[in-house]
Amino acid sequence: MPEAPIKGDGPKYREIYDRLRGEIDAGSYAAGSLLPTEDELQADLGVSRYALREALGMLERQGYIQRRRRAGTRVLARPPKNMFRHAVSSRGELSEFVHHTKIDFGPPTVIVTDGRLARELGCDELRQWYLMEGIRMDPLDNRPIGVVQLYVDATRATIDENTDFGQQPVYEWLRDNHDIRPASVSQDITAVILNETQATVFGEREGGPALRIARRYFDDTQRIFQISVTTHRSEDFVYNLRLQLA
Known part of the structure; x- marks a missing residue:
């Protein structure tokens, strides 16, 4: 029976991705089985080929499917439910990560970087920043995937x-x-341990292994204007970087 056409206000490829990922997670498509053809999915979902291919590309980058020309689209073994996969190889995929997770920040405070914090953030000392803290969530299962500190240049x-x-x-x-x-944007990934606050957010023990991802955003004069520091549990985060060599 054809699926209900996708209708909504969000990006169509994201809605297609959510639908297909949900069905894969639910076991509707067994590992090793083939998804319907692009023509069949396009007709069943009532979407454009462009939007469908964008959604399939996201699923492939995150390890849910494997596409082979003339061989179809095969479902891979589903990632563990406590695994959040983030793949980035372009500005678009970085934006995709932000758009497709959600975060509610607390009220901002103004801080000045002392020597220790400046070294930790990779910026100059005695700079004023707005600091906002929050928890990044995976909207598909409303699960915390990162504890975030966001710094924005308070002079600009x-x-x-x-x-x-x-x-x-x-x-x-x-x-x-x-x-x-x-x-x-530059990025550093560092092995750290969960502090008490972070451990509470994730429901883990203090001192457990974690990954700290610091991103520094530069303007066209190469001045840092934003820094984000996100801590993830190491066991449920995979970071994949794909480089184009030719």
Whole structure:
């Protein structure tokens, strides 16, 4: 029986991705089986080929399916339910990660980086930052996947407790509202241990293994204007980087 056509206000490829991932997670498609053809999925879901291929690309990058020309799209062994997979190889996929998880920040506070914090963040000392803290959630199962500290240059933007970033990444909001032009981002991944607060969020023991991901966002003059520091449990986070060599 054909599936109900996808209708909604969000990006169509994301809605297709959510539908197919949910069905794979639920076991509707067994590991090793083939998904329906693109033509069949397109007709059943009532979506464009472009949106369908974007959704299938996301599923493939996250390890749910394998696509082979003339061989079809095969379902792989499903990742453990406590595994969050994030693959990034482009600006678009970084934006995708932000768009497709959710975070509610607490009210901002203004801090000044002392020597220790400046070294930890990889920025200059005595700079003023807005600091916002929150928990990043996987919306499919409403599970915490990261404890976040977000720093924004307080000399170049105005943020208060009523600021609404909407559904866009903060660096895009800064571009649109404060004319800060993002040009590049660097990233460090470090093995750390969970502190008491982080362990409580994840329901784990204090001192358990974790991964700390620090991203520094640079404008077109190569000045850092935003820093995000996210801590993930090491056992349920896979970070995949794909580089184009030719």
